[in-house]
Amino acid sequence: MKSKPTVITKPAQTRIIRAVASSTAIETGQSIKELEALLKAQTSKYQQLSLAVAN
Numbered sequence: 001m002k003s004k005p006t007v008i009t010k011p012a013q014t015r016i017i018r019a020v021a022s023s024t025a026i027e028t029g030q031s032i033k034e035l036e037a038l039l040k041a042q043t044s045k046y047q048q049l050s051l052a053v054a055n
Contacts, residue, residue, distance in 0.1 A: 021035035 017036055017039045018032075021032050021039055024030065024035050025032045
C-alpha cells in the first residue's frame with residue numbers, strides 16, 4: 001500500500017501576521033489588533049527586504 005506524498009504549502013501572509021502580532025502582544029501587553037494594523041501597514045524603513053525562506 002503506497003502512501004500519498006505530503007504536499008507542503010506555505011502559510012498565508014495573514015496567518016503569519018496574526019501569529020507575529022499575537023506573540024508580540026503576549027510579550028509586550030499591547031493589543032493584537034493594533035499590532036496587526038501596524039504589520040499590515042508595512043510602513044517599515046526596511047520594506048524592500050523580505051524574510052529568508054528555508055527550503
